Amino acid sequence: MTEAIKEMTDYIARELVRRPGVEITSETPLVSSGLIDSFALVEIFVKLEKLTNRRIPAAKIQPKDMDTVCLMFATAERIGKPRQ
Amino acid sequence: MNLLSLSYLVFVPVVWVLSRLIRSTRGRQILWLAASYFFYATWSLKFLAVLLVSSVVNYALGNYLRRKPTAGRLWVGVGFNILLLGTFKYLPVWSTQLGPGHLPGFLENLILPVGVSFWTFEALSYLFDVYREEELDPSLTEFCLYLAFWPTVLSGPVCRLPELLPQFRNAEPVWDDITEGVRRIILGLFMKTVLSQMLGAGLRPGEGVDFGFNQIAHGWTGADVLILALGFGFQMYFDFAGYSNIVIGTARLFGIRLRENFRDPFLSTSPAEFWTRWHMSLSFWIRDYVFLPLATWKPQVWWRHFALIIAMMLFGFWHGPDSTYIIWGALQGLFLVAHRQYQQLERRTNTKIPAGLASIAGWAVTFCFMLLSWVVFRANDLHQAATMFKALVHFSGYHHFVLSRNFVAMTIVIAVAYFMVAGLRRLADNLKQVPAMSRVGWALSPLMYSAAMLSIVIMSIHKAVFVYLQF
Numbered sequence: 001m002t003e004a005i006k007e008m009t010d011y012i013a014r015e016l017v018r019r020p021g022v023e024i025t026s027e028t029p030l031v032s033s034g035l036i037d038s039f040a041l042v043e044i045f046v047k048l049e050k051l052t053n054r055r056i057p058a059a060k061i062q063p064k065d066m067d068t069v070c071l072m073f074a075t076a077e078r079i080g081k082p083r084q
Numbered sequence: 085m086n087l088l089s090l091s092y093l094v095f096v097p098v099v100w101v102l103s104r105l106i107r108s109t110r111g112r113q114i115l116w117l118a119a120s121y122f123f124y125a126t127w128s129l130k131f132l133a134v135l136l137v138s139s140v141v142n143y144a145l146g147n148y149l150r151r152k153p154t155a156g157r158l159w160v161g162v163g164f165n166i167l168l169l170g171t172f173k174y175l176p177v178w179s180t181q182l183g184p185g186h187l188p189g190f191l192e193n194l195i196l197p198v199g200v201s202f203w204t205f206e207a208l209s210y211l212f213d214v215y216r217e218e219e220l221d222p223s224l225t226e227f228c229l230y231l232a233f234w235p236t237v238l239s240g241p242v243c244r245l246p247e248l249l250p251q252f253r254n255a256e257p258v259w260d261d262i263t264e265g266v267r268r269i270i271l272g273l274f275m276k277t278v279l280s281q282m283l284g285a286g287l288r289p290g291e292g293v294d295f296g297f298n299q300i301a302h303g304w305t306g307a308d309v310l311i312l313a314l315g316f317g318f319q320m321y322f323d324f325a326g327y328s329n330i331v332i333g334t335a336r337l338f339g340i341r342l343r344e345n346f347r348d349p350f351l352s353t354s355p356a357e358f359w360t361r362w363h364m365s366l367s368f369w370i371r372d373y374v375f376l377p378l379a380t381w382k383p384q385v386w387w388r389h390f391a392l393i394i395a396m397m398l399f400g401f402w403h404g405p406d407s408t409y410i411i412w413g414a415l416q417g418l419f420l421v422a423h424r425q426y427q428q429l430e431r432r433t434n435t436k437i438p439a440g441l442a443s444i445a446g447w448a449v450t451f452c453f454m455l456l457s458w459v460v461f462r463a464n465d466l467h468q469a470a471t472m473f474k475a476l477v478h479f480s481g482y483h484h485f486v487l488s489r490n491f492v493a494m495t496i497v498i499a500v501a502y503f504m505v506a507g508l509r510r511l512a513d514n515l516k517q518v519p520a521m522s523r524v525g526w527a528l529s530p531l532m533y534s535a536a537m538l539s540i541v542i543m544s545i546h547k548a549v550f551v552y553l554q555f
């Protein structure tokens with residue numbers, strides 16, 4: 001899991017953050033601070049499903065559940081279903 | 085009773101004093117609900133009847149969904165609300181377009197309950213939150229108060245129950261709430277009754293945005309269209325942001341903090357940023373309950389773009405079934421997709437544009453696009469919008485105005501003043517750390533508020549109507 005969290009954090013910092021140069025950790029607020037937009041949220045969601053190998057019902061997720069990398073993985077664990 | 089009437093000026097203090105006299109939470113909730121229903125009933129008892137039915141049915145649907153949160157049960161709730169909105173908001177317009185005799189008489193004569201789009205979206209967000217298994221346990225009184233809460237019932241901001249429920253139970257205004265509430269109300273009144281009014285109706289007959297769009301028959305020059313787009317953009321902003329300030333300020337007097345609806349939208353440096361600053365409560369609603377579930381439905385990138393365009397078209401459709409609103413929404417979606425493509429190209433090619441230059445260019449493109457898109461939004465029909473865009477590309481027409489010179493000058497002055505005030509506010513925020521500067525601010529505030537109040541009184545002789553009440 002730690003590896004996956006690191007990969008997600010690097011991916012967000014490299015590909016998705018609006019303001020370049022901002023340091024991103026697994027606890028950095030992303031949605032509430034405006035660091036990422038709605039498009040990025042969808043890309044994170046798709047990446048999260050890949051990294052956790054879980055199917056996450058999107059309708060059950062709120063942006064606040066995806067605010068930090070740690071929260072995303074906790075949400076995936078809580079409501080995601082393992083892929084066959 | 086509307087928020088600019090003298091009766092509202094009496095209504096709010098009376099409810100405030102009564103709510104200070106009642107100590108029990110439940111008693112206060114019942115008082116606020118009674119006050120909200122009284123306020124709404126002053127518009128029409130029929131409107132109140134529709135709101136009551138919607139409240140009771142949505143509360144029952146929420147309980148039904150909570151017992152077993154399945155997609156099927158959620159769709160029953162969504163279906164009910166779409167039916168309600170369709171019947172009262174869209175059907176009468178379609179019926180008018182079809183002409184008499186196509187629909188049963190009682191359907192042709194339905195009246196649009198004011199605020200129905202706002203409180204129906206609040207009801208829907210409650211059902212979505214219950215489906216997401218949020219821990220929500222409102223009593224019937226609390227739920228009815230959530231939908232009917234008088235500051236928000238007419239035109240939002242579109243609230244969420246998880247934010248309001250704890251406040252309905254524990255709100256206790258302190259001195260800061262009162263001062264901030266009064267400040268927001270004065271600011272809102274100034275934006276609405278002075279600035280928006282001046283732009284909308286002009287200072288003399290035969291001037292103003294409304295005259296420019298409605299009375300000048302196909303005679304616009306390119307310069308006129310630019311001024312009308314600028315004027316209407318700022319009229320909408322001052323109208324709706326001013327209204328939101330009055331609403332947020334009123335709720336704050338009672339210790340209730342509502343979500344913000346506007347945050348300097350015309351300073352945005354990208355369309356994505358603009359939609360986190362303009363009509364934020366609806367924009368975030370669309371993001372949370374439409375775009376995200378839809379966009380994550382399929383993993384392909386093209387689908388995300390398609391979902392975004394659909395979500396923005398829904399945003400336009402929310403304003404009404406006119407083709408101008410839907411096309412305006414589609415344009416917003418396309419602009420957001422284009423911006424996304426540009427961002428990806430920038431990353432792929434590792435292009436490094438200096439931050440300052442990128443901000444200025446981003447701001448200029450966003451501001452110009454948003455202003456021009458208001459032409460489609462405000463035009464009376466697509467033909468008018470097309471005529472106005474044609475005028476824009478007739479470069480020979482830029483050397484004169486059909487609009488009155490007073491109105492042109494006033495619009496430019498108001499737009500420039502907006503940016504100057506925004507700049508000064510940022511400067512003041514930076515200087516707040518300097519004690520001498522904070523004393524200057526303290527000394528200037530009474531002067532500024534007195535000037536604002538004076539201009540509100542002078543302008544209040546004109547009959548002001550909120551643009552957003554029609555939605």
